[in-house]
Amino acid sequence: MSGEAKLVLNDVSFYYGDQPALKRINLHIYGNEILAIFGPAMSGKSTLLRILNRLSDLATEGRLEGEVLLDGKSIHDPDVSVTQLRTKVGIVFAVPVPLPLSIWENVTYGPLLGGRGSRANLDELVEVSLKAAALWEEVKDRLNEPATALSGGQQQRLCLARVLALEPEVILLDEPCSGLDPISTMKVEEALVALKQNHCIVIVPHNVQQASRIGDKAAFLLMGELVEHGAGKQIFTRPQDPRTDDYITGRFG
Amino acid sequence: MKLPRYKTQKIAFAIITAAGVGVVIPLVLVIGYIVAQGIGALSWEFIFGFPRGGMREGGIFPALVGTLYLTIGTAIVSIPLGLGAGIYLSEYAEDNAFTRTIRLAIINLAGVPSVVYGLFGLGLFVLFLRFGMSIIAGSLTLGIMTLPVMISTTEQALSAVPQSFRVVNASLGGTRWEGIRKVILPQALPGVMTGVILGLERAAGETAPILFTVAAFYLPRLPHSVFDQTMALPYHLFVISTQVPGMPIKIQYGTALVLMVFVLGMNLAATLIRRYYRRRRQW
Amino acid sequence: MRIPALRQGTHWRAFFIEQLIRLTGVSAIAFVLLILLFLIKEGTPALVEVPLSNLVGQRWYPTFGIYGLLPLILGSLLVTVGAIAISLPLGVATAIFIGEIAPEWVREILKPSIEIIAGIPSVVIGFIGIQLVSPLVRQFSGAPTGLTALTGVLLLAYMALPTIISIAEDALDAVPQSYRNAAYALSATKWQTIWRVVLPAARPGIVTAVMLGVGRAIGETMTVMMVTGNAARMPLGFDAFLRPVRTMTATIAAEMGEVARGSTHYQVLFLVGLVLFVVTFVINLAAAVAIFRRERGGGGRFLA
Numbered sequence: 110m111s112g113e114a115k116l117v118l119n120d121v122s123f124y125y126g127d128q129p130a131l132k133r134i135n136l137h138i139y140g141n142e143i144l145a146i147f148g149p150a151m152s153g154k155s156t157l158l159r160i161l162n163r164l165s166d167l168a169t170e171g172r173l174e175g176e177v178l179l180d181g182k183s184i185h186d187p188d189v190s191v192t193q194l195r196t197k198v199g200i201v202f203a204v205p206v207p208l209p210l211s212i213w214e215n216v217t218y219g220p221l222l223g224g225r226g227s228r229a230n231l232d233e234l235v236e237v238s239l240k241a242a243a244l245w246e247e248v249k250d251r252l253n254e255p256a257t258a259l260s261g262g263q264q265q266r267l268c269l270a271r272v273l274a275l276e277p278e279v280i281l282l283d284e285p286c287s288g289l290d291p292i293s294t295m296k297v298e299e300a301l302v303a304l305k306q307n308h309c310i311v312i313v314p315h316n317v318q319q320a321s322r323i324g325d326k327a328a329f330l331l332m333g334e335l336v337e338h339g340a341g342k343q344i345f346t347r348p349q350d351p352r353t354d355d356y357i358t359g360r361f362g
Numbered sequence: 363m364k365l366p367r368y369k370t371q372k373i374a375f376a377i378i379t380a381a382g383v384g385v386v387i388p389l390v391l392v393i394g395y396i397v398a399q400g401i402g403a404l405s406w407e408f409i410f411g412f413p414r415g416g417m418r419e420g421g422i423f424p425a426l427v428g429t430l431y432l433t434i435g436t437a438i439v440s441i442p443l444g445l446g447a448g449i450y451l452s453e454y455a456e457d458n459a460f461t462r463t464i465r466l467a468i469i470n471l472a473g474v475p476s477v478v479y480g481l482f483g484l485g486l487f488v489l490f491l492r493f494g495m496s497i498i499a500g501s502l503t504l505g506i507m508t509l510p511v512m513i514s515t516t517e518q519a520l521s522a523v524p525q526s527f528r529v530v531n532a533s534l535g536g537t538r539w540e541g542i543r544k545v546i547l548p549q550a551l552p553g554v555m556t557g558v559i560l561g562l563e564r565a566a567g568e569t570a571p572i573l574f575t576v577a578a579f580y581l582p583r584l585p586h587s588v589f590d591q592t593m594a595l596p597y598h599l600f601v602i603s604t605q606v607p608g609m610p611i612k613i614q615y616g617t618a619l620v621l622m623v624f625v626l627g628m629n630l631a632a633t634l635i636r637r638y639y640r641r642r643r644q645w
Numbered sequence: 646m647r648i649p650a651l652r653q654g655t656h657w658r659a660f661f662i663e664q665l666i667r668l669t670g671v672s673a674i675a676f677v678l679l680i681l682l683f684l685i686k687e688g689t690p691a692l693v694e695v696p697l698s699n700l701v702g703q704r705w706y707p708t709f710g711i712y713g714l715l716p717l718i719l720g721s722l723l724v725t726v727g728a729i730a731i732s733l734p735l736g737v738a739t740a741i742f743i744g745e746i747a748p749e750w751v752r753e754i755l756k757p758s759i760e761i762i763a764g765i766p767s768v769v770i771g772f773i774g775i776q777l778v779s780p781l782v783r784q785f786s787g788a789p790t791g792l793t794a795l796t797g798v799l800l801l802a803y804m805a806l807p808t809i810i811s812i813a814e815d816a817l818d819a820v821p822q823s824y825r826n827a828a829y830a831l832s833a834t835k836w837q838t839i840w841r842v843v844l845p846a847a848r849p850g851i852v853t854a855v856m857l858g859v860g861r862a863i864g865e866t867m868t869v870m871m872v873t874g875n876a877a878r879m880p881l882g883f884d885a886f887l888r889p890v891r892t893m894t895a896t897i898a899a900e901m902g903e904v905a906r907g908s909t910h911y912q913v914l915f916l917v918g919l920v921l922f923v924v925t926f927v928i929n930l931a932a933a934v935a936i937f938r939r940e941r942g943g944g945g946r947f948l949a
Contacts, residue, residue, distance in 0.1 A: 164533055169456070196535035206526045208545055209644040218544070219534035257644045275534065371836035375746060381735055382742030382751075385810075386758045388803060392765070392773050446669025454666060466933055467674040473857075473929035474680065474922060475864025477894045481901070481918040485683040489906065506676050513673065539659045560764075567766025570866040570894070574901050596768045596867075603772050604871060614776075618769050629764050633757065 113181070115140040115279060115309040116161060121175035123156055125168065130156045132333045133175070138326075140278070140309040143301060145324030145341065147314055149356065153333040154313045158281045161311065162198035163191050179279075192223070199272035203284040203315075205264035207256035212248055215256045215267055219275040234274055242270035243300045262293025269300065279309045287315040298323050317357055321345040329353045396618050403616025417580065417602060418609055422617055427584055428592035429566055429624065432500055432576065435588070436565040439505025441558060444512025448554075451513065452520035453542055472510035477570040479507045484574040498588040500576025504565045511564065515557025519550040524645055552639030556632045563628035567621065569596040579605075595621045684922055688915035695913060705877035705891075707900065707910045714893075716877045717917065720794075721892040723880045724869060725862040727798035728805055733855055735802070736809030737844075743810070744817040745839055763807035771871030774800045779872055786887050792874035794890040800868050805858040812857060816850020817843060849935060856932040860925050863894075870895035893917050 114137035123131040131153045138144050146154050159165040160177060163184060177184050184194055196219065208215050216235045235252065239245040244266040248259070256267055265285055272280060282301070286294040301310055302323060314320040320327055321341065328338035329350070337350045348354045355361055411421025447468075455461040483503030493499040523546050531541030547554075569577075577597040585592045599617045602609045692700075695712050702713025739759075743752055778799060779791030786795065820843050828838040844851075874889020877896065897914050904911040 162533070164529070167529065167532060192535045192537055194535075195533055200533045202529075202533075204526075206524075206530050208527060208530060209549055210545075218531075219536075222534065222536045222540055255644060271534065367834050367837060371834045374836045374840070378738045378742045378746060381738035382747060382755065385735065385739050385762075385806060386755065389758055389762050389765075392770075392777075395773070395777065396769075443669050443672055446666050447673055450666045450670030454663065455670060462937070464670055464673055465937075466930070467677045469933045470677055470926055470929050471673060471680075473860045473864070473925045475866065475894055475925060477864075477866040477897050478680070478684070478918045478922050478925075481687075481897065481915060482680045482683055484901070485687050485915070486679065490683075509673065509676065537659045539662055563764060567764070567768070569766070569768045570898055573898055596766050599772060600768050600867060600871070603775060614772070618772050621766060621769060625764055625766060626761065629761060 114138060114178075115180065116311075117178040117181075118160075119176045119178070121160065121173070121177060123153070123160060123165065123174070124172045126170045130333055131160075134335045136328060136335060136338060138309060138311060141305060141307070142325040143305050143310045143312060143323050144326045144328060145312050145314050145320035146328045146330055147317055147320045147324075147356075148330035148336075149361065151332075152330045154330050155283050157330065158200065158283050158311065158313060161279070161281055162195045162200055164195070164200060166191065196275045197277055198279040198281065199275055199277040200281040200283065201265070201268050201272055201285050203287050205261065205268045207259065207264050207267055210256060211253045212256050212259070212267060213252040216270050216274050219271060235270075238270040238274040239267075241273050241300060241304060242266045243296045244270055262289045262296070265289060265293065266297060266300070269297065273304075277308065279311065280304065282310070282312040284313050284315040286319065294319075317345075329356065331356070393622070396615055396622055399611070400615035400617075400619030403612040404619065408613075408616055409620070412582070413580065417606060418613070422595070422598060422620060424581055424584055425593040425595045425598035425617075426620065426624075428497075428578075429595040429621075431497055431585065431592060432504060432572065432594055433562050433566045435497055435501025436504040436508055437558070437562055439501055440508040440512050440561065440565075443505075444509050444558075444561070445516050445554065447509075447513045448516025448520060449542060449547070452517045453538060453546070468510045468513055471506075472514075474507075475570075476507065476568055477573075479503055479571045480574050482506075483571060488575055493589065495574070495576055495578075495591050496589045497576055497585060497592055500572045500592075500594075501588075503571045503575045504568065507568070507571055508561045508565045511561040512557060515560070516550075516554050519553025519557065520546060522553065523549045549643075549645070552635055556636045559628050559632040559635070563625050563632070566628070567596055567625045569594075569600055572597060595624065681922065684915060684919040688912060688917075688919040691909065691912035691916040694909045700913075700916075703879050705896070707913070710909070712909075712913045714917065714920070716879045717891060717893045717896050718920075719880050720873075720877070720890040721863055721894070723794055723885060723890060724797045724801055724873065724892055725859055727794065727886065728801035728862045729855060729858055731798065731802035732805045732809050732858060736806050736854070736858070737813050737851060739806070739810050740813035740817055741839060741844075744814055745835070745843070759807045759810055762803070765804075767804065767865060767867040768871070770800055770804060771868040774868060774872040788887040790874065790889070792872055792889055793887050794873055794880060795886040797869045797873035797890070797892075798886065800872060801862045801865055804865060804868065805862045808861050809854045809858040812854035813847070813851050816847040816854065819850060820846045853932050853935045856928050856935075860928045860932070863928075864921065864925055865892075866894040866898050870898050875899060893921055897921075 116138040118134050118136045121131060121134040122129060134157065146157060148154055156165065160173065165171050165173065179194070179198070208218060210218070213235055216238055217231045220231060220234060236245060239248065244263060247263060256264065259267060269285070286297055289297070298319070301312065304310060312323070314324070324341040326339065327341045327344040329336045329344065331352055337344065337348060337353050344353065345357060348357060408421045409426065410423050412423055414420035451461070451464065455464070480503065483499055487493045487499035487502050488495055527545050527549070528541050531545060536544070572594055576591055576594070578591040578593050579601060581591065581593055595617065599614070599621055602617060603614050699712050700714050702711060703715050704711050704713045705716050743755055747755065774796055779796050781791070782788065782793060782796045783791035824842050824846055825838050828842045833841070869892045873891065873895065875891050875895060876889035877891040880888065880890045897917055900910070901914055904914065
C-alpha cells in the first residue's frame with residue numbers, strides 16, 4: 110500500500126444534461142490494491158469509472174465539475190493526451206465486446222495504435238497478457254481464430270488481456286463478471302487478485318458478495334452520493350452509515 | 363357460413379395479389395423480349411467492331427468503351443467525395459442545424475432531374491471551365507449526380523456497425539480516425555461496395571446528363587484523352603432507335619441487350635457481394 | 646516501448662484527415678448551391694430578354710421567338726399526374742402485398758425484381774416504349790400514332806413504381822404491430838385491419854411516397870422524349886392523353902443541342918431547367934421535412 114494516492118477525486122460532480130449523476134465525490138484511490146465501488150443500480154458507479162479515464166467525454170450531454178488527479182496531475186490539463194490517458198487507465202466493460210478480429214489481433218489492438226510497436230515483438234506481449242488474464246492455456250493454439258468464437262467467459266478474459274497488453278497503471282472493471290458462470294467468475298477474480306500487485310484496480314462488482322471477496326477497500330455509492338468508504342473488512346462487517354448497513358444486509362437492492 | 367366481410371377480404375386479396383404479381387410481368391416480358399430479339403445480333407464483331415454503314419452495320423465497340431470510361435470517371439469523382447461525406451455524416455457530424463442542412467442538401471441533390479444535371483454540366487464544365495464536350499466534363503457531371511447515393515449508402519453502412527466497437531476503440535486509446543480505419547470502415551465495406559456498385563450502375567445507364575457534356579453521335583476512333591468526346595451505350599441506343607432511319611431492328615435490340623447486361627451485371631455483382639458478406643458477418 | 650512523441654505525430658495526420666473528411670461533408674451543400682447558381686446565371690437573362698407575357702403564352706415556337714412555357718409545364722403535369730394516378734394504387738397495393746400478405750418465398754423474388762425495375766435505364770424503357778407499348782396504344786385507342794401522352798403515362802407509371810413501393814412498404818412496416826393486434830382482438834379480418842387501421846396509420850408515409858414518386862416522374866427525360874411525340878401543344882380537351890405532348894425535360898434535352906450558346910433560346914432553356922430545379926427542390930424539401938419529423942437522423946434510406 111503506497112502512501113501517495115494514485116487517483117484523487119476532488120469534489121467531483123457529473124451531470125447528464127440537467128440530471129446529476131454524481132454529487133460531490135471526494136475519494137482517494139491507492140495503487141496495489143483493489144477498490145470495490147458498490148451500490149444499487151443507477152447510482153452512478155459506471156459513470157464514476159468512466160470519468161477516471163475520460164471515457165465520459167464520449168457522452169455528448171455530459172458535464173463534469175471538480176477535478177480528477179492521476180499521480181497528482183489533473184487528467185483534464187490541456188497538455189494531457191486523452192488517448193494516452195486511456196492506455197494508462199484501462200477499462201473492461203460489463204458486456205464483453207470482442208472486436209471482429211482474431212484473438213491475436215484483439216490483444217495487440219491497443220499496442221499497435223499510434224503506430225507504435227511492430228508485429229515482431231508482440232507475440233511475447235500477447236502471451237504475457239493472456240496468461241495474466243488466465244486465458245492463455247485455452248487459446249494458445251488458436252490465436253488466429255476469430256475472437257467471436259470464444260465463450261462468454263473467455264471473451265471477457267480476452268477483454269481483460271486486451272487491456273493488460275497496454276501495460277496500464279490502473280485497471281477499471283465495470284461488473285466484469287455479470288453474465289459469467291461461477292467458474293469463469295472465479296478465474297477472473299483470481300486474475301485480479303494476482304494483478305493487484307502491480308496495478309491499481311477499481312472494480313464495480315455485480316453483487317456485494319464479490320465486493321467483500323476481493324475488495325481491499327470498498328466505497329458505497331448511493332444515488333450519486335458517496336455514502337461511506339474505507340477498508341473492505343470494516344465496511345462489510347461494521348458499516349458506519351445505516352444506509353450502507355441496509356444495503357449490505359439486503360433491506361433494499 | 364361465409365360472412366360478407368370474408369368475401370370482401372377474398373376479393374381485396376385477389377386484387378392485391380394480382381397487383382403484386384402483375385408488377386413483375388412487364389419486367390419479365392421486357393427482359394425476355396430484349397433477349398430474344400437481341401441475342402441474334404450478338405457476335406464478336408458486334409461487341410468489338412466499330413459501327414459501319416451509317417451505323418446500320420458493324421458493332422458498338424466505341425460506345426461500350428465510352429460507357430466504360432465514363433463509369434470509371436464517375437467512380438473517380440464520386441467515390442472519394444461520397445465516402446468522405448458518408449464517413450463525416452456517420453462518424454463526425456454533430457446533431458445540429460448545420461448537419462441537418464447537409465442532409466437536406468443531399469436529399470435535394472438526389473431529386474434533381476438528370477437533364478438539369480446535364481444543363482449544370484454544360485454550364486460549368488463544358489463552357490465556364492472550358493473543358494468542352496469531353497470525358498472529363500461528362501464524368502464530373504455524372505459524378506456529382508451519383509454523389510447522393512454514394513453518401514447515403516456509405517453512411518448507412520457505417521451506422522449499421524455496432525457502436526460498441528467505437529467505444530472499445532476509444533477505451534484502448536485509439537483516436538476516432540484510427541477506429542474508423544481499423545475496425546468500422548472494414549466492417550462497413552461490403553455495404554459500401556454494394557452502394558458504390560449500385561451508384562455506378564445508375565450512372566452507366568444515364569443519357570440526359572451526357573447529352574450536352576460528352577456524348578458523340580459517331581466517332582471513327584476511340585478517345586485519346588479525357589478531353590475528347592466519346593460515344594456511350596445509352597446515348598447510342600437513343601440515337602439508333604430514334605434518329606437513324608432504316609436501322610435494322612436486330613442491331614437496336616442487340617444494343618439494348620448489351621446495355622441491360624452491363625447494368626444488370628453490376629446489379630447482380632452488388633447483390634452477390636451483399637449476400638456473401640452478410641453470412642460472414644461477426645456481429 | 647511507448648514514445649509520447651510518436652503519439653503527437655499521429656495526431657497531426659489524424660487531424661489532417663479529419664479536416665479533409667469534414668470538407669467532403671460540406672461539399673454536398675456546395676454542389677446544390679453551385680447548381681442553383683449556374684441555372685440562375687444562365688437562365689435569368691431570359692427573364693430580361695423575353696417579356697413575361699411571352700413566357701406565359703400558350704405557344705412554344707422558339708424559332709419564331711415565341712417562348713410560351715405553358716404547354717411544356719402542362720405537358721409535364723399531365724404526364725406526371727397520369728403516371729401517379731396509376732402507380733399510386735398499384736404501388737400501394739404491391740406494398741401491401743409484400744408487407745402483409747405474400748409468403749416469404751414470394752417476397753424473396755419480388756423485392757429483388759422491383760430493385761431491377763428501378764435499375765433499368767430510362768433509355769431502354771423508352772426504347773421498349775417505341776417498340777412495344779406505342780403500337781399497342783395505337784391499336785387500342787385509335788390514335789393516329791402511338792406516340793402519345795398515354796404512352797408516356799404508362800411507362801412513367803412503371804418507372805415510378807419502385808420508388809412508391811419501397812417507401813410505402815417502409816410506411817406500412819412502421820405501423821406498430823400493436824395496432825394490428827388490437828384490431829384482431831376486436832375480431833376484425835385481416836383485410837379490415839389493413840384497410841381501416843394500417844393504411845390510415847401509414848398515410849403520412851404514403852404521402853411521402855407519392856411526393857417522391859412525383860419528383861421522379863417530373864424529372865424523367867429520356868422516356869418521355871422518346872414516346873410522347875414531342876409536340877409542344879397545350880394538352881387540353883378530353884383526348885389530351887391520346888395526343889402527343891411535350892414535357893419540360895424533353896424540351897431541354899431535345900433542343901439544347903441545337904441552340905447557340907448565349908442566345909435567347911439557350912437562356913430560356915436554362916430558365917426551364919431552373920423551373921424544374923425549383924419544383925423538384927420544393928417537392929423534395931416537403932418530403933424530407935416529413936421524413937425528418939418521423940425519424941431523426943438520416944432519411945437517406947430512400948435514396949438508394
